[in-house]
Amino acid sequence: MTATQTPPPTRPPRGPVPKPRLSRMPRKPSSFDTLTLVLAFTLIAIVCLPLLQVVIGMVWKDGEFTFEAIERTLALPDLWTLIWNTLVLVIASSVCAVVIGFLLAWVNQRTDARWGLLNDILPYLPFLLPPVAGAVGWIMLLSPTSGLLNVWIRDALSLFGVDLATGPFDIHTWYGLILVYTVYAVPYTYLNISAALESFDSSLEEASRLSGAGYLRTLRRVTLPALAPSVGAGFLLSTWFGFGMFSIAAIIGTPAQIDVIAVRIVNLLTFSYPPDEDLAIGLSAIVMVFVGLSYYIQFRILRSARFGSISGKSTQHNIIRLGPWRPVVRGLVLIYVLGSTVLPMIGLFLVALNGYWTPNIDWGGLSLDAFRSTLIHDPSAREALFNSLGLGIVGGFIGILAASFVSLYVQRRRTALGAGIDAAIKMPASISNMVIAVGILLLLGGDPFNLGGTWLILLIGYLALYLPQASIASDAAVAVVGKDLGEASTVSGARDWKTFLRIYAPLMLPGLIGAWALLFIRIVGDLTASAILSGTENVVLGFRILEVFNGGSYAELAALSSTLVLITGTVLLFVIILSKRFGVAKTQSAPRTRKARR
Structure with missing residues (x-):
């Protein structure tokens, strides 16, 4: 028999282990990334161009440099x-x-x-x-x-x-x-x-x-x-x-x-x-x-x-007992x-x-007459209500869908471009709503667009004002999902669209529904942009409330305001019930998922 010699065990090298060198080959953008970047730069234009218009308007008028x-x-x-x-x-x-x-x-x-x-x-x-x-x-x-x-x-x-x-x-x-x-x-x-x-x-x-x-x-x-x-x-x-x-x-x-x-x-x-x-x-x-x-x-x-007050260890919270x-x-x-x-x-x-x-108060004579006369027999109030509801539904859907695409791109790519896009979209949170609304009116209200008082300029104004809230809420929804499931789907050969529809969209949906509700409530109850951008042919609920207040009709004023509260409360209650159902569905599906894995 021939004796075989086993080589002595090798010791790990001292010092830091060198990291594997990543390939610097540029990644070809997919159709999902292309659509996301188009949406992102469109949103940035909606936000930044009005601000630029205000700055230019301070020193430039009728083709001349002026400080008028x-x-x-x-x-x-x-x-x-x-x-x-x-x-x-x-x-x-x-x-x-x-x-x-x-x-x-x-x-x-x-x-x-x-x-x-x-x-x-x-x-x-x-x-x-x-x-x-x-x-x-x-x-x-x-x-x-x-x-x-x-x-x-x-x-x-x-x-x-x-x-x-x-x-x-x-x-x-x-x-x-x-x-x-x-x-x-x-x-x-x-x-x-x-x-x-x-x-x-x-x-x-x-x-x-x-x-x-x-x-x-x-x-x-x-x-x-x-x-x-x-x-x-x-x-x-x-x-x-x-x-x-x-x-x-x-x-x-x-x-x-x-x-x-x-x-x-x-x-x-x-x-x-x-x-x-x-x-x-x-x-x-x-x-x-x-x-x-x-x-x-x-x-x-x-x-x-x-x-600093936050370290890598878990934080301790000493609860103070208040006694009596x-x-x-x-x-x-x-x-x-x-x-x-x-x-x-x-x-x-x-x-x-x-x-x-x-x-x-005539407690025995309380009735819904003010609501009927305001919402049924007043065409201006009825039109304002329908306009606000339509803008809230459409604007909330567009805003949260676009923000979710951008948040997902930023989380998955982690590049300087993504960080810049994220910062630009959240920029309106640092600027007064009044300034942004003025910039949108100056940019789109006159020539060559002539959108003043139209439904479209109101939609653009609401998106510009409330994009930061939509972006922050969608960031939270994406963070709940994390990166592991998406990376596993990509490694398995799924394209970006399939990964989004089968992995990210279902798991992000509860958070996005809540974000849509927040956006809807903000749009329906807005008066800052509505007072500047709304026209006589496209009156919205907030501006109609202001008109009624100036006219002194207090019953109609209270009915419109109460209707606004009922709408926002109903939407919030609906979202809470829907979120609970999603939570129950996820809890029931968890054992099946673990069983399938075994």
């Missing part, structure tokens, strides 16, 4: 009052929104006062009540003379010998305007701060308290510096919302003679003949400057962040939600069902 728009804007006699009013309103409401959003997030993430899933839903309830309907609801509640809540409070005070002729609250004041702005800005701040608290390791706070620092010092020296980027992002979103909000300022601020930039821009373009585009462009430029300043402040906050204060905190959260969302809804429905606005 800037000079006329600076010559406005009440310009500084206009700027001051806007800044006070936006900054005050944003600060209040940050404080309330932080407290709600802290209660939800750090205490035992939360109600589980209900606590996650409550801060977002103001989205159910579109701003135009919410502003009308608050007027019906807190108008100084005939506001329902004011009258009920006066009746209660009279039992104790306190007689008031008006009030005690007046919605047509600075504090009333700031209150309603704050209510609609809180969800933006809560979203950012709650996510940061969920990822923040509370052991850092515990270490600070063990070192002898009290709760307030720990909050000031540890918690707030770590959360500063998220607080700054929430403040930035609140200012973006405030500078672009038109409906609340028009409905509540105008009777109080509180004039802000957004309302003045709409008046110049919609309620002036001929439209004064120069002044509208100049005021839009001022808004762009202040939004840019907000971005600079957030950039400074990010640079001054002294330490637990029901008190829960009650305060419930009061906030009732006051911010439920009460305005009650005011709207009571006035609509009563048939006219009066504090003396």
Whole structure:
């Protein structure tokens, strides 16, 4: 027998293992990629060209280089009052929104006062009540003379010998305007701060308290510096919302003679003949400057962040036991939600069902007459409702489908081109809605397109304004699926279209349905773009509500606003039921999938 010698085992080489060199051969784009890139660049053009039109309009007119728009804007006699009013309103409401959003997030993430899933839903309830309907609801509640809540409070005070002729609250004041702005800005701040608290390791706070620092010092020296980027992002979103909000300022601020930039821009373009585009462009430029300043402040906050709070280890959340204060905190959260969302809804429905606005409600005579006369016998209201529903359905479908294609391309390719496309599509979130709407009107309203007041310009405007929300929601839907299933399908020889239809589309569908609902609600309840882009032949629901408000028909106003609330609530309920069914279907199909694999 011949002895065989086994070679000694080889030791692994020291140092880092060299990575295999990837092929640099360019990948031939598929038809799926080509369609996605066409959609992406179309969306980018819808977003960027209007902004470019505003910038060009400041220095170029009738083929000549001119500063007429800037000079006329600076010559406005009440310009500084206009700027001051806007800044006070936006900054005050944003600060209040940050404080309330932080407290709600802290209660939800750090205490035992939360109600589980209900606590996650409550801060977002103001989205159910579109701003135009919410502003009308608050007027019906807190108008100084005939506001329902004011009258009920006066009746209660009279039992104790306190007689008031008006009030005690007046919605047509600075504090009333700031209150309603704050209510609609809180969800933006809560979203950012709650996510940061969920990822923040509370052991850092515990270490600070063990070192002898009290709760307030720990909050000031540890918690707030770590959360500063998220607080700054929430403040930035609140200012973006405030500078672009038109409906609340028009409905509540105008009777109080509180004039802000957004309302003045709409008046110049919609309620002036001929439209004064120069002044509208100049005021839009001022808004762009202040939004840019907000971005600079957030950039400074990010640079001054002294330490990180998220590591590779799992985070620890020490829940604070509130003891006897637990029901008190829960009650305060419930009061906030009732006051911010439920009460305005009650005011709207009571006035609509009563048939006219009066504090003396005829409880036995409540009827649907106002809804019938408004939605059946008023052709303008009926047309506005159908136009809004059609734009919401079509715009939501187009927006979320295009955004899902782009999100899938960005996630699968991970290239500089994909990152640039993603950033460009999300750019409107950093610009005031008012500025984008003005740019779309300047670009498409006149020659050579002449789309002013048409259904198409409204659709383009809504897509430009709400693409960031669609893109963020579709990103989340794609992230749920991940890359492994798609890569396995590709390795198995399936083409991109088959992988999309058989793998990605079914798994992304629950998230995309929710994203469509969000887009639909935003489009149907929009007034910013509607007030600028809507025409007499294509009236939409938000603009019709503004017309009725100016005409003083309160029963019709309440009926239209209540209809808007019913539509958004029904769509949201439908989406929740559909999502649950998808969840049940996925749960039932999981054992079959595992059995098939075995």
